[in-house]
Amino acid sequence: MSSGTIIQAPASLRIADIVCGYGKRRILDKLTLPELQPGRVLSLVGPNGAGKSTLLRAIAGLNKATGSVHYGAVDLLKLSMKGKARYLSFMPQMVPQDVSLPVIDAVISALKASPFDPLDQANASVYTLSLNMLKRVGIEELALQNLDQLSGGQRQLASLARSVVREPSILLLDEPTSALDLRHQVAVMKLIRSFAGDGRIVMVVLHDLNMAMRWSDEVIVLKEGKLVAAGIPEQALTPESVWEVYGIRVRVEACSKGIPQVLVDA
Amino acid sequence: MKLNLKAVCLAVVLGAAAVASMGQNITVTDIVGRKVTLKSPAKKVILGEGRAIITLSLLHPDPVSLVAGWTGDFKKSGGLLFDEYQKRFPAMAKIPVIGASGKETVSTERIISLQPELAIFGAGSHGPDARSADVIRQLEAAGIPIIFVDFRLHPFKNTIPSMELLGKVLGREKQANDYIAFYKSHYDKIEQRLKGKNLPRPKVYMEMIRGENLVGSPGKGNLGEFIDFVGAHNIGADILPGEVGTLNMEYVIRQQPDIYIATGIATPGTPGFEIGYGITEAQAQQSLKKQVSRPVALPLKAVQQKKVYGFWHLFYDSPLNIAAVDALARWAHPELFKDIDPDETLKIINEKFLAVPFKGTYFMELK
Amino acid sequence: METDLINLQYKRRFRRRLLLLLLLGVSVVVVFCVDIAVGPSLMELGEVFKTIFAPAAADLATRVIIWEVRLPYSVMALLVGAALSLAGLEMQTTLNNPMASPFTLGVSAAAALGAALAIVLSASIPGLDPKWAVAVNAFIFAFGSVMLLQFLSRLGGSGVEALVLLGIAMDFTFKALVGILQYVASAEALQQFVFWSLGSLTRSNWESITVLGSIIAVVMPFSIAASWQMTALRLGEDSARSYGINVRRLRFFSLVRVSLLTATAVAFVGTIGFVGLVGPHIAKLLIGEDHRFSLPAAVLSGALVMSLASIASKAISPGAILPVGVITSLIGVPIFVWLIYSRKKK
Numbered sequence: 001m002s003s004g005t006i007i008q009a010p011a012s013l014r015i016a017d018i019v020c021g022y023g024k025r026r027i028l029d030k031l032t033l034p035e036l037q038p039g040r041v042l043s044l045v046g047p048n049g050a051g052k053s054t055l056l057r058a059i060a061g062l063n064k065a066t067g068s069v070h071y072g073a074v075d076l077l078k079l080s081m082k083g084k085a086r087y088l089s090f091m092p093q094m095v096p097q098d099v100s101l102p103v104i105d106a107v108i109s110a111l112k113a114s115p116f117d118p119l120d121q122a123n124a125s126v127y128t129l130s131l132n133m134l135k136r137v138g139i140e141e142l143a144l145q146n147l148d149q150l151s152g153g154q155r156q157l158a159s160l161a162r163s164v165v166r167e168p169s170i171l172l173l174d175e176p177t178s179a180l181d182l183r184h185q186v187a188v189m190k191l192i193r194s195f196a197g198d199g200r201i202v203m204v205v206l207h208d209l210n211m212a213m214r215w216s217d218e219v220i221v222l223k224e225g226k227l228v229a230a231g232i233p234e235q236a237l238t239p240e241s242v243w244e245v246y247g248i249r250v251r252v253e254a255c256s257k258g259i260p261q262v263l264v265d266a
Numbered sequence: 267m268k269l270n271l272k273a274v275c276l277a278v279v280l281g282a283a284a285v286a287s288m289g290q291n292i293t294v295t296d297i298v299g300r301k302v303t304l305k306s307p308a309k310k311v312i313l314g315e316g317r318a319i320i321t322l323s324l325l326h327p328d329p330v331s332l333v334a335g336w337t338g339d340f341k342k343s344g345g346l347l348f349d350e351y352q353k354r355f356p357a358m359a360k361i362p363v364i365g366a367s368g369k370e371t372v373s374t375e376r377i378i379s380l381q382p383e384l385a386i387f388g389a390g391s392h393g394p395d396a397r398s399a400d401v402i403r404q405l406e407a408a409g410i411p412i413i414f415v416d417f418r419l420h421p422f423k424n425t426i427p428s429m430e431l432l433g434k435v436l437g438r439e440k441q442a443n444d445y446i447a448f449y450k451s452h453y454d455k456i457e458q459r460l461k462g463k464n465l466p467r468p469k470v471y472m473e474m475i476r477g478e479n480l481v482g483s484p485g486k487g488n489l490g491e492f493i494d495f496v497g498a499h500n501i502g503a504d505i506l507p508g509e510v511g512t513l514n515m516e517y518v519i520r521q522q523p524d525i526y527i528a529t530g531i532a533t534p535g536t537p538g539f540e541i542g543y544g545i546t547e548a549q550a551q552q553s554l555k556k557q558v559s560r561p562v563a564l565p566l567k568a569v570q571q572k573k574v575y576g577f578w579h580l581f582y583d584s585p586l587n588i589a590a591v592d593a594l595a596r597w598a599h600p601e602l603f604k605d606i607d608p609d610e611t612l613k614i615i616n617e618k619f620l621a622v623p624f625k626g627t628y629f630m631e632l633k
Numbered sequence: 634m635e636t637d638l639i640n641l642q643y644k645r646r647f648r649r650r651l652l653l654l655l656l657l658g659v660s661v662v663v664v665f666c667v668d669i670a671v672g673p674s675l676m677e678l679g680e681v682f683k684t685i686f687a688p689a690a691a692d693l694a695t696r697v698i699i700w701e702v703r704l705p706y707s708v709m710a711l712l713v714g715a716a717l718s719l720a721g722l723e724m725q726t727t728l729n730n731p732m733a734s735p736f737t738l739g740v741s742a743a744a745a746l747g748a749a750l751a752i753v754l755s756a757s758i759p760g761l762d763p764k765w766a767v768a769v770n771a772f773i774f775a776f777g778s779v780m781l782l783q784f785l786s787r788l789g790g791s792g793v794e795a796l797v798l799l800g801i802a803m804d805f806t807f808k809a810l811v812g813i814l815q816y817v818a819s820a821e822a823l824q825q826f827v828f829w830s831l832g833s834l835t836r837s838n839w840e841s842i843t844v845l846g847s848i849i850a851v852v853m854p855f856s857i858a859a860s861w862q863m864t865a866l867r868l869g870e871d872s873a874r875s876y877g878i879n880v881r882r883l884r885f886f887s888l889v890r891v892s893l894l895t896a897t898a899v900a901f902v903g904t905i906g907f908v909g910l911v912g913p914h915i916a917k918l919l920i921g922e923d924h925r926f927s928l929p930a931a932v933l934s935g936a937l938v939m940s941l942a943s944i945a946s947k948a949i950s951p952g953a954i955l956p957v958g959v960i961t962s963l964i965g966v967p968i969f970v971w972l973i974y975s976r977k978k979k
Contacts (some may be wrong), residue, residue, distance in 0.1 A: 095869060517693050
């Protein structure tokens with residue numbers, strides 16, 4: 001088995017009526033999203049506190065939620081964490097910085113620690129699988145470096161390798177680019193596109209609207225837990241929707257290469 | 267009885283008043299060298315350690331009547347002896363408590379509010395002692411005289427001066443002098459007989475047993491001084507710099523002490539070495555036997571040769587230490603001191619001096 | 634980089650960590666032998682080992698010195714160090730806090746409270762032989778404190794930060810209760826308690842060694858079996874959960890192991906601090922945080938530190954025994970500081 005194969009047959013993702021909150025405070029109140037097809041990258045944008053991370057965490061099962069998240073015929077919300085682990089992987093925004101553990105072992109641990117082991121389906125060793133994943137994210141030369149010796153960008157790539165090595169059908173990424181330099185931002189977004197290319201569904205929280213415009217297939221704009229706009233980037237990211245959620249005046253204009261850009265006026 | 271007591275008190279007060287009116291202040295120098303002046307013998311005293319009531323009961327038939335306040339340690343450490351005192355002097359239950367056992371628990375404010383005529387502290391003690399600068403400063407500022415006595419830091423140097431002091435400040439000089447004379451006769455007998463004899467000093471291993479474990483052995487000072495005085499050699503003193511410490515049993519086995527001595531205070535049913543008030547000889551025998559049946563005690567020559575002894579621990583801080591000294595002398599040099607019997611010494615103290623006689627087993631030899 | 638080169642280096646690195654474990658193990662054996670060889674009676678090494686292997690041939694004194702004085706003391710040092718250090722590492726990982734140890738989160742304070750109740754108030758389980766009261770009380774309280782910690786944190790439904798804060802709060806509470814007990818204690822009981830709480834290996838006997846040894850033998854395999862999950866947890870709770878690890882269960886059973894190890898060790902030898910904190914850090918500094926290696930390394934480094942402390946407690950003043958709880962800190966700190974600085978230089 002070579003890396004880049006997903007385990008479950010590709011299916012679409014239908015998220016409906018999600019209710020989720022902390023204590024009595026409801027962050028998401030009956031949120032329903034348009035159906036998402038396999039192979040697509042969906043960016044979630046919106047101001048802080050809009051519920052973007054909460055939505056990802058609810059789908060991942062990290063926060064308690066009601067509603068339904070259907071992957072094909074399976075309602076992921078009804079599955080245990082162990083059951084969900086067959087379908088999805090969540091990558092948190094923060095990774096511990098002080099762990100003295102070789103990158104390759106960190107990736108291996110994602111495979112070995114999981115009660116659901118994709119090795120069931122493969123003949124390759126965990127080691128080979130992990131090294132191939134590091135090659136795919138382009139940091140195989142760091143395989144034997146300890147995590148605490150890496151730069152922030154390198155650490156994020158290692159974290160991405162850990163999340164994908166288990167070959168999830170759904171990849172949930174919480175602000176994967178927010179602390180990275182430009183080179184690593186681009187590297188991460190290119191990888192995200194490539195992971196989607198395997199037939200995965202990728203949901204990614206982004207703050208940079210141009211990044212969302214440039215790299216996603218679809219964008220949803222959230223405000224206070226409600227859907228404000230959804231669709232292909234040009235449809236969702238309009239001066240109107242941006243004004244509504246951020247209160248900031250922008251223009252959306254094509255650059256000399258014809259790619260739409262969000263330009264801030266205020 | 268009550269009437270009698272009142273009469274005695276009245277007489278004493280009148281006597282004291284007479285002394286005071288003659289302008290004869292009592293001035294003494296206490297054990298730590300402080301000059302203390304009292305207008306008259308003290309009738310209301312504070313005891314920095316509750317167990318000092320035993321000392322007072324050598325001097326006064328109703329020691330409880332002298333006590334204006336004390337720490338709670340006699341109740342906690344006295345075991346059945348405390349119960350006996352309580353039975354004899356029901357008023358004891360009403361003595362105001364100035365603190366628990368430790369010096370840090372003592373309330374100076376409480377002491378001052380009791381308006382005592384005198385505070386009696388040990389120079390080195392569980393209660394306030396010569397190092398408790400704050401307590402001393404506050405009480406002196408409140409005009410409450412303090413005297414320091416000592417039966418613990420240097421029992422041989424200080425027991426007699428301490429008794430003299432107590433006799434003077436309590437107006438019980440006759441009783442104090444009687445006890446001192448008795449004490450001296452026993453003390454001198456041992457000192458005289460040992461003098462110039464240059465007898466070999468038998469090696470003594472002593473351990474203090476509390477609960478399941480021994481908490482240590484005497485080093486230099488206190489019980490170590492007892493052993494030294496009776497012409498024996500405390501093997502702990504060669505190693506331990508302080509009063510108490512833990513010896514390596516390997517060292518003890520290699521030293522091959524001639525004599526094993528345990529001290530205990532356990533009451534029946536609690537773990538440890540049972541000895542003291544209300545304990546029968548059989549109970550003490552059984553309990554000491556258990557101590558020397560530990561595997562580490564088996565190779566000791568003293569144990570194999572049945573030179574195993576035990577005594578009640580609280581002799582270490584009391585003018586009654588002379589009885590323990592007699593016992594140690596007898597055990598260290600049985601030939602030389604075959605006429606000395608610690609039980610007999612205690613019997614005399616019981617009959618002649620103590621307000622509440624000690625009943626039970628205080629000294630024993632393992633059979 | 635060539636894949637083959639990475640493979641080679643990975644194998645080499647794996648072997649190096651195995652070798653480090655082996656070296657650590659050898660040092661433990663060497664230090665243990667020194668520990669057994671050290672005693673005030675300056676026995677010849679040959680005689681020591683002859684007595685160990687053929688006790689019947691030795692005279693009574695030598696036999697008792699080796700089998701009842703030196704061996705129980707030294708073996709208990711190894712076991713206590715191993716148990717507390719393993720417990721410390723598990724706590725640091727499951728609570729995601731490098732300062733966590735049985736001694737910072739109230740486990741040992743709870744044991745002290747149990748011991749104090751037995752010593753000061755003679756309060757223990759009815760019908761229990763009083764000679765076991767102190768140890769049994771210490772065990773029950775230490776074990777109970779970890780269970781209480783779990784229960785309270787579950788009530789709050791909050792994360793590990795809350796668990797750590799609760800542990801610290803419990804530590805202070807237990808210490809305050811011990812203080813109150815000390816206040817009402819008699820001078821003699823107080824002396825006994827202080828002696829207990831300083832920590833001493835002189836209380837060791839073959840019974841307690843068997844019990845603690847069995848606990849470690851039972852608990853260790855479960856620790857090792859959880860090692861990959863622990864490594865994944867160390868890299869973040871959220872990602873670990875999304876990989877399907879039942880973190881709550883992992884944490885619960887880890888803390889059960891911690892309480893068994895700590896409670897048993899403390900029950901027999903009293904509160905010996907610091908090795909539960911320093912042992913795991915020595916292991917991590919030497920071998921990294923792959924729990925397949927760091928768990929056994931923590932066991933060995935804890936045993937090593939305690940063995941060194943055992944030697945020092947006998948050798949500083951030959952003939953006397955210094956409280957080993959105090960010595961542990963004195964031995965552990967320099968090793969710790971040296972490791973931190975030597976690692977910085979790298």
